[in-house]
Amino acid sequence: MSTLNLLRLLLLAAIWGASFLFMRLAVPALGPAWLIFSRVALGALFLLAVTLVLRQPTVWRGHRRHFLLLGLLNTALPFLLFAYAARVLPASLLSILNASAPIWGAVITALLQRTLPAWRVQLGLLLGLCGVAVLASSGAMALPAGAGLAVVAGLIAPFCYALASSYAKEPPSVPALANAHGSMWAATLLALPLLPVVPAAGPVTTGALLAVLALGVLCSGVAYLLYFRLVDELGAAAALTVTYLIPVFGVLWGVLFLDERIGGNTLAGGALVLLGTALVTGLSLRQFRGAR
Template sequence: MPFRSFLLLATLAALWGGSFAFMRYAVPALGPVPLAFARVSLAAVVLLAIALARVPARDIRARWRDLLVIGTLNSALPFSLFCFAEQYVTASTAAILNATSPFFGAAAAAIWLAEPLSTNKLGGMFVGFAGVVVLVGGHLDSLSRPVVLAIAACLVASLCYGLGGVYVKRRMQGVSSMALACGSQLAAAIVLAPALPFTVVPGPITPLVAANVVALALGSTAVAYLIYFKLIADIGPSRALTVTFLIPLFGVAWGVIFLGEAVTPEMAGGGALIVAGTALALRAHPTRSAADPSICSRNSR
């Protein structure tokens, strides 16, 4: 891998891993749905400005129904669920649980696309599930109802990513990645907007909270998409997908450095098992086509 591509890969992992710290810091002031809406709407504005110069608007309008589904599965629901969860669990825990999305994607593909569950996939799912059990075991001393709901929300969010990737693969073949990125964020904003009148913004929205929201929307969403698409073009989707292994590492690192979170033995052990399971499951597809849009979708953090 060229050194420049390696730097881009590390930057992408840092941005996507950082999203969990940004959410953890900002969600007490904004609440889950308003924070998710701010993230997708700001990202949509930036991506739309770029996409209009590259993608005909009719390409987005023609697939608006599919984009609503993708925006819901890949952004509106998982972003809101992670924001909810991080009111009760650490950014590090959320980042580690996020790495389970390839397992759900493999299961969904087996059911919906009739893709066989290979030995690698089944083994990876088993190892990853063991990692979740170890990670949850570290919360047994504080396993209140909100913590249980938060862990469940992280897993449902990861399930959404897996389902979204399969939907893209089934329905969006031939659609450009830029149209997918822009259209899905715009659709997510449309999906979340009706819920805003029924939510409460706790406040206060300090300059530091606002800075975290901007970093989340522009850095961890808009810029991250652009870097990811560049990597797919330069090194192919299989190598670009290795970012999946780095996201939990950066997510934990940012939580420790900027939020003062502690790394417990259960987090380290559970995280290692989940990452190992992901690596094993992804070995089943060493050579995917660079045009496979499910790759683009599956890492929409």
């Protein structure tokens, strides 16, 4: 891997790790619905501008159903669930729960194929489950009342990512940028009906608006562009190693900017989740080093 691509990978992990920090900062003022609508709408506008500048096709015609399904599973629903969980859970814990997406993917694949996964995958699933149990235990952090539902929401969100990945294994022939652009607009439409039902939580501050701007433009728009560039340069398998780096930055930003305290149980649970994810995905250093 070239130095430039390594820097891109680290930057992408830092940006996506910061998304949990920004959600924690914005959700007390905006609430989950307004936060996610603002995020995906800003991301959609940013990607529209990129599409126009690069003169790329939008290919919306004939793919509306595809974009709606992708926008629901890969964007609107998981973003909303993480925003709900961010009202209670620390950013560091959210970023670790997010890393369980490949574990959910292995479960979905096994159910669809009606076969037992390989022993390595089974061990990864067991370690991931143990890691989640450690993280959710009462001794993992001093969590407030109602944290149980927030943890469940934080686990369903990566499950949605896994469903989207399973669907995307045989997607229509749509370019990557068009997929990101179309699904972001679909997520905006899906989030719109929630606004009158789930009002903003409190007075909107300048800090909350800046956090939403960062979520929409940086964590949604710029991050997508970085990710697609890495896929083009390295291939999908090597680009997905960002999964293992996001919790590192998520924990780091939480400690530095939110004064979150990281206990031994959090570190142990996070390590188990990441190790289980590595086993499930079959992470190979040889494959990573050999990326073109």
